[in-house]
Amino acid sequence: MKFELTKEFLQEIIDKIDRQEFELIKTELSELHNVDIAELIEELDEEYGKILFELFEDETSAEILVELDEESREAVLEDLSSQEIAEDLIENLDSDDAADIIADLPSEKKVEVLSHIEDIEHASDIVDLLSYPENTAGGLMAKELIKVNDEWAVLRCVREMRKQAEEVDKVYTIYVVDDDDVLLGTLSLKKLLLSPEKTFIKNIYNEKVFSVKANSDDEEVANIMEKYDLIVLPVVDDLNRLIGRITIDDVVDVMKEEAMEDYNKASGISEQVDASDNIVTLTRARLPWLLIGLMGGIMGAEVIGIFDIENNIELAFFTPLIAAMGGNVGVQSAAIIVQGLASNNLGMDSLAQRLIKELGVALLNGIICSGLIMIITSLIGYPNSISFTVSISLMAVIIFAALFGTFIPLVLDKYKIDPALATGPFITTINDVLGLFIYFMIGKLFLNL
Amino acid sequence: MKFELTKEFLQEIIDKIDRQEFELIKTELSELHNVDIAELIEELDEEYGKILFELFEDETSAEILVELDEESREAVLEDLSSQEIAEDLIENLDSDDAADIIADLPSEKKVEVLSHIEDIEHASDIVDLLSYPENTAGGLMAKELIKVNDEWAVLRCVREMRKQAEEVDKVYTIYVVDDDDVLLGTLSLKKLLLSPEKTFIKNIYNEKVFSVKANSDDEEVANIMEKYDLIVLPVVDDLNRLIGRITIDDVVDVMKEEAMEDYNKASGISEQVDASDNIVTLTRARLPWLLIGLMGGIMGAEVIGIFDIENNIELAFFTPLIAAMGGNVGVQSAAIIVQGLASNNLGMDSLAQRLIKELGVALLNGIICSGLIMIITSLIGYPNSISFTVSISLMAVIIFAALFGTFIPLVLDKYKIDPALATGPFITTINDVLGLFIYFMIGKLFLNL
Incomplete structure (x- = not known):
């Protein structure tokens, strides 16, 4: 029963619709799962999609409707009367799916459709379910049991x-x-x-x-x-x-969304989008982080500007390294905490215990990275004073970023704010700017900037 | 039946074990789900955990065993004979759970335990399941149906x-x-x-x-x-x-792991770790990205060194901004593609169509960000030549990073390489370095570096 939608198959269906070979299409598609038929309709142009949808009847078309994305669902419902929606579709669905479909209708049509449902108990179940917010147990449940x-x-x-x-x-x-x-x-x-x-x-x-x-x-x-x-x-x-x-099948989606949300936050995407959204939606989801990053960059420039780096121009060569390493370490630390909070496996360690452990990880990573940068920059031929300054600064920045990255999500969580924000733009940017500040302060100390 | 493990409850159990009030403990814990009892055992010191585990019998202890993490499971099995493991535990489990437990035993004990299973059919089911690799349908299935x-x-x-x-x-x-x-x-x-x-x-x-x-x-x-x-x-x-x-419950774990793996890659964590792992494991999982970042940073320093920036020192102030923005845009673009590939909703667009769309998003983001940086840097009082160079470079870097971030995961996927690598260290670092190169090339063009 497995099926993969190909361009050839899509074209074949389009040709058959053009030639009005509807019975042939029905026989061919009868082997498919409703999920696959829905996918097919979504890929077709709206007019073709509607024609295809209308080939199916009652129970099958109701189940296909449930699987359609919002856009295609709106399109196929547009042409149907409230009575048709109620009798052909809603009556054939479980209460949870029925409520989901009705919830998306314009409010006038909502009432009309509800009034056309003949099975009074079914209608009252749906009305009942409509009263629960989407993101609650009531919004997920069905009445059939x-x-x-x-x-x-x-x-x-x-x-x-x-x-x-x-x-x-x-x-x-x-x-x-x-x-x-x-x-x-x-x-x-x-x-x-x-x-x-x-x-x-x-x-x-x-x-x-x-x-x-x-x-x-x-x-x-x-x-x-x-x-x-x-x-x-x-x-x-x-x-x-x-x-x-x-x-569980309804909850799998919730779990996926949760994981996706955290992933998005870590990747700097501010709202749930996917690759098929349009350019404006995609830009809107991405711009906020970029703007925060921009502000951070400007602040970073100001921080560098405070110091007199002209006499030790090589120090400027390493600002991207310091900023990137600070950012990387901070995101790693925050991501481990965010995952731990999401999957409830942080155990019962206190904040202090967490920070001490993170300090251990940071020291280990820091010693290795700082040692390497000391050796490599010396080999390349940078002055010892520069190698030394960069190496010490890197150590300081790694330790700072690790502690900051651990501390912030735990504190956010304590105050019931989504800890995944700590992997996102605001904190990462602060981390970057403070990292640069630490770098140049250490530079000032050793090189008299 | 809901339960949350607290420090107080844990201490209470420890005290009762010390006072040998075993019957009391049993009554108290009889209300709990096996998952919660397993969690309790994991939190206790090994010796106390063993004592607690041995309070339960046959079916219950078998089900607790399944829920225990590897470490605690090894500890409680250590003290049991092969016959006890077979008769008290394995015989009370479904074939899939039984096979999972036996698979983790040392190979000698494995054979011994199998030979002690009295139900021949059960034993042969388990042997059969043991033959499938862990990450296949055979490794997930149970024989009971x-x-x-x-x-x-x-x-x-x-x-x-x-x-x-x-x-x-x-x-x-x-x-x-x-x-x-x-x-x-x-x-x-x-x-x-x-x-x-x-x-x-x-x-x-x-x-x-x-x-x-x-x-x-x-x-x-x-x-x-x-x-x-x-x-x-x-x-x-x-x-x-x-x-x-x-x-589905066994598969939910697979889904979660998949999502976690992608999240880890995006956060620069190279292997599956969680916050409870020890410092060395945590460091090992994080060091690879940091090292790649380090190499990238050194390459970045070399790139900056090529150019004669002393006469336009302000340009150096903005290197962290350019590097960060390039990195951010690249990760955003790659993350959207990686998610799309993971959830199979990229539809049937070609690579060229994807890139053109991404170009649109990049242009929109780029115009806004570049415009802002032009205005803000002018207001702050940077020379017009600097504002102009930074602004143009930012535009170029955003476009380059967006296309690069889209192209790489799609190409990786085409060659059956995990596209999530594109959100990880290697590509991000290349992105950073090339971004800096573009920046200073443009600087050279406009400012005669």
Whole structure:
């Protein structure tokens, strides 16, 4: 079932649409997963994409819609009436996907579509889900789930599950609740299969169950699911009543985004962009760091200007080296802390312990780098005074940058500010400028600048 | 069931171990998830950790063992005989976890432990899994699964599943195979629950199923599972016979590692380390980039030395700015490409199209930054010739770095070299040095250096 979209295949589909060979296309695409059909539609020009989308019906087209990116989704929905959207698409989707689609509609159309959903329970589930912010457990959850009462016996349980299964596409876990819908635990399919028909559920269910409140942050959801290797996580209200469940596939996206955000910050990209965004969006995401870097560069120039470097002009040759090394060490130190905070494996060391350890790493790196620069610059033939000054400064800058890079993210985290900012522009730039200052102060000391 | 390990709790446990209040500890910890107990053991001193681990029995201790980090795992296994490891721990684990534990044992002990496993089928499953490299589908899969024959009726199917369920802890999917064990498709629990007892499986199963070969790369497994939102993925041999299944929780780690690797490369960390590693390991992971940066810095100094900057000393003030901006732009450009390649969303643009787009972004960023530097340096009072030179050079360096940063990862990827290297030391340093060269060449042109 694996599929890779090629230019040839794309052209073939375009030709077939031009020749109106729609049945042929349908047969050919019936082998593909909805994700791949969505990818195909995204790559086609809008008009062709719409034609292709309309070849599919109800359940299939609903599932393709879910996979489409925002732009293509808007395009295909544009031509459909509220009634068509409600009856052909929304009614065929799980509540979470349905809510995501409706949330993106213009507010007028939103109400219209909702009013056209015939299944009242489905409509009310969707309205309910729409009330949760996107980045909360409520925003991630679906309402479809299988639940059984702890007072039931296995036989009744199977019968009730059969009824519920008609509404639920995929059964992940069987939840056990009491008469008030309060979540008590889970029932494994294994236990259900292996227990005699008259056994009561309350005697065979598992009481150890993780759950989250609907207003929990999505990153907390991701952390719990990852830490405890959960495939599905139930969501409860403040009275601990079961109101939905979150599956890992939706959370994988949250995890990826989190990792991407940190990566972006470390690379100097200020908002989530990808290579397919347009030039203005890409520029906007990149300009802020460049501007901060620019200011830092100007400040750096001013710092150098303070000192009288004309008599020791060679010192100026090494300013890029000092600035780059300070920046590199700072980013390394901050990145290790940021990763440690993100994956919760910093253990229980105190700030002081962290700094002492980082000092050790910096000393080791510093001695090696400073020694090398001393030897190499001497061999090249720089005056000893220059070699010595550059070498001592490099040591000082490496130590400073390592401590600064460790300290800042830990302090940011303590004050609930995203520590990944420390790998970003602001701190790196400060690091650069202070590094230059240290360099020339040491130069002044040894060379009388 | 949520739990956060605190220093107080840790001390409390240590005190109780000292007072030998083992029953009390057991009761207190019985509420915790195995993951949390493992974390607790890791934080304790080795001797205390061992005592704590030995409080638990069979199934629980086996599951705690799986969650322990390498160091603590070695410590607790050290004191156990091969027979104890086999009978108390390995027999209670799924084949994939069991294989992971045995793989880490010294080779002598490996054979001994395997020979003590009483369940011959379990032992042969483990031996089978041990034959696959760690970073392949075979290395990720477990042998425990539920499979039914397409010729069976629903009634027989449920009966057989009951038998199989005794061996299988968690039922994710029901696989449908033919008499030769060839994978045909999957059967949803929903269909099974809703179909009359005499229906044949072949009439109700779903033929659309993704599978991977046992020797597939783990990153390919992660990509398929992520793209198609799969919770579990069957593994087949070259004859398409079902031999195992991979669950998403094992693959989440692969995804995380992939993201981390790219992040590390962008931050100048050459191997997977975390904040809890020792000083030497941390230094070793960081030194390579620093050394490359150092060489780059020396080359940069040599480049500056070529030019006669004494008559335009102010030009030297801006070398850190030019180097930093070139580096920043290059990393941004490369990061966007690396992310695009990693998440397969670069679409089908050609190299030329990418470069033209990047040129657009660079022009926009360049005009803004160059304009600003022109204005600001003039206001500060630098000579017009300096303002002009710095401004023009900055434009040139931004354009060069953007194209270079886009070109290199795409070319690396084409030759099957990890494109994330382009965000790392080697390329960034080349970028810096060439940037300085461009700067002073332009300076020479306008200022007769």
